[in-house]
Structures are given as structure tokens and as C-alpha cells.
Amino acid sequence: MRETTLTDMERLGAFDEAERTFQMTEEAFRVFYELTARPIRVYLSRMTGDDRLADDLLQETYYKFLRSNAAFESDDHRKNYLFRIATNLVHDHRRRPRVEVAASTATQEAVASPADAHSAERAAARIDLDRAMDHLKPRERSLLWLAYAQGWSHEEIATALGVKTASLKAMLFRARHRLAVILKNPGGRS
Amino acid sequence: MNSLECVHEARIVSAVLSGAWPGEDLALAAHTEYCEICREVVEVAVVLRADHEFARREVQVPVAGQVWWRSAVRARLESAQAATRPMTWLHGVTAAITIGIMLAGIGMAWPTIAEGVAWAREVVGPLVSNAEVSGVVSGVLRQSVLIALAAAACLVIAPVLLYFALSND
Numbered sequence: 001m002r003e004t005t006l007t008d009m010e011r012l013g014a015f016d017e018a019e020r021t022f023q024m025t026e027e028a029f030r031v032f033y034e035l036t037a038r039p040i041r042v043y044l045s046r047m048t049g050d051d052r053l054a055d056d057l058l059q060e061t062y063y064k065f066l067r068s069n070a071a072f073e074s075d076d077h078r079k080n081y082l083f084r085i086a087t088n089l090v091h092d093h094r095r096r097p098r099v100e101v102a103a104s105t106a107t108q109e110a111v112a113s114p115a116d117a118h119s120a121e122r123a124a125a126r127i128d129l130d131r132a133m134d135h136l137k138p139r140e141r142s143l144l145w146l147a148y149a150q151g152w153s154h155e156e157i158a159t160a161l162g163v164k165t166a167s168l169k170a171m172l173f174r175a176r177h178r179l180a181v182i183l184k185n186p187g188g189r190s
Numbered sequence: 191m192n193s194l195e196c197v198h199e200a201r202i203v204s205a206v207l208s209g210a211w212p213g214e215d216l217a218l219a220a221h222t223e224y225c226e227i228c229r230e231v232v233e234v235a236v237v238l239r240a241d242h243e244f245a246r247r248e249v250q251v252p253v254a255g256q257v258w259w260r261s262a263v264r265a266r267l268e269s270a271q272a273a274t275r276p277m278t279w280l281h282g283v284t285a286a287i288t289i290g291i292m293l294a295g296i297g298m299a300w301p302t303i304a305e306g307v308a309w310a311r312e313v314v315g316p317l318v319s320n321a322e323v324s325g326v327v328s329g330v331l332r333q334s335v336l337i338a339l340a341a342a343a344c345l346v347i348a349p350v351l352l353y354f355a356l357s358n359d
Binding site for chain 1: 193194195200203204206207227230231233234235237238239240241242244245246249251252254255257258260261262264265266269
């Protein structure tokens, strides 16, 4: 198949065309992005352990969101849908064969910024948490983060992850217990 | 309370996430002393909340306009690719139809060509006394018709083959 490229004029035209193609206006997107970009970026970073990959997936998440034809009842519904896209992208990425294993974000941060005692302490805590999260399954990481970092209800998490609320309670219980045991005993396994 | 959840869990999570844990609610704090579920909720939520708060402050995200712009360009590019896909199919189908029509035409015209050759033999035969000469003439006529047909086929097929050979560049 011949590769299609865009001229500069076509790129400019894309900007005008976007509001017809996407499900929201640029102004509405800006407002929504300001509310959600940081939580989504942190979530992607914690789920992948790779900041560069999290940046790529952030762009991909918003692109898929803008191209979707879903109807939203509320801002919360819209936000849940965005997290669902992000979760699916992380899982898709995990299924692909990996060419190289990037150094974990926590390690990069720890090497890059131990300027003062507080940041060194934060970096150490981050490494501990990253190592603990590494022992969990991807879905366990997602639901623990959504429940205890984002503060979502069981129903919201079930919707975002595409599981039944009844199953979610059992999954959350097991994941929480595993993480608590690992955090108490960082060297061992649950 | 059941074995998987505690009725106080939501209140505890809410207090931790708002930064108000353990706060004024001493009864709730006391509850976590003997409720294993709530104790684990506190342990996990405090760590995740601290990490989340720190990361939220530190994380750098591109500006909204940049994400919008990249999405717009990508949408345009994908639309352009989607638009060229049917054209490629159309070219292939057109080429197949042209070849089919050409072969059908040759098949339909073949009896006429054969008749023409036979007629030429009849006309030339009496004029030339030597039977071998008339055989040679009719043979040449048949050959030249076949060569003309092959040349016509090449003229149609060659551009089509050339198109598909170069379409990846």
C-alpha cells in the first residue's frame, strides 16, 4: 500500500476539519483535558512503569477518545470512558512482544533528582511502591489505583474496567491484601 | 461487614484521599485497630494517595492545543489513507475487467478470424498455381493476426502490471 503523506496546506486544513471529525469542540476539549490529563498521565505512568511510553499512550488515549462516537451522560461518564481507553491501551501494549525493556520510571527519577532529602525519600518510596506493584497483575494494579489513588466507587471501577461489580469486590479484596503484605515485607512475596 | 468488604471502607478511603486521615473521627480510627479489612485499606490507600499527590504535582503533560493538533493531523491522515484504499481496489477491478473483456473479445472473434484466413486461402489459391505458395501466404496471414492480438494484449496488460509494480514506491 502506498504511504499517504499530508502537505502543509492539508495539515492546516486538518485543524478546521477536526471539529467536524471529533466528538467535541476544541474549547470543550481544553476544559476536559485540563481536568483529566494529569490523573491519566500518572495512571499510565504507574501502570506501565515507563514515562516515555506513558507520554505516547496519553496522546493515543485522547486521540481514541476524540474519535469515539460514544454518547456521554455526564462528565464522570466521560472521564470513566477515558480511563477505560487508557486501561485497554496499557493491556494492548503489554500483549505486544517487547523489543527492549525500558528502565523503570522510579529508577530514572531516583538517579535524576536526589537533590534534597525530601526528594530522595520520595524517590525511595516510589521505588518501593513500584516494586510492590510489579508483583501484582496488571488488572490488580489498575483497580487498586482507581480505588485508592483516584477514589472511585466500585461501580465506576467496574464500568471502567469492564467487570461485574460483584466480581470486582473479590478482586479488590485479593489485590489489596497482596499489596498490603508486600508493602509490609518488601523483600518477600505475598 | 462481610469477608470481602466493610461498611466503613468508603468513609475511610474518602478521609484518606481528602488528606483528613485520621482526623477527628476517633471512632473510625479505633475501628481500624480491630477491622483487618479497614486496616489494609488504610495501609494501601495512604501509600497510593501519597504517590498520586506527588506525581500529580511533578508530572509534565503537553498543552491541550498540542494534543488536539496532533489528533487533528492524525485524523486527517487516516481519512486520506481510507480515501485512497477504494481507489486501489478500483484500479485492480478495472484491470481485471479489461483483461476479461479482451479475452472474451478474442474468443468471440476467433471464428471470424479463422474464416478470414480460410477465405484468403480460397482467394489466393486459384490465383497462384503453386499450392505451397498459397499455404505459405495463409500461414503468414494467420501468424500476423496472432502477433497483432498478442501485441494488443501487451499494450493493455503492460501499463496495469507497471502500475502494480510501482504502487509501493
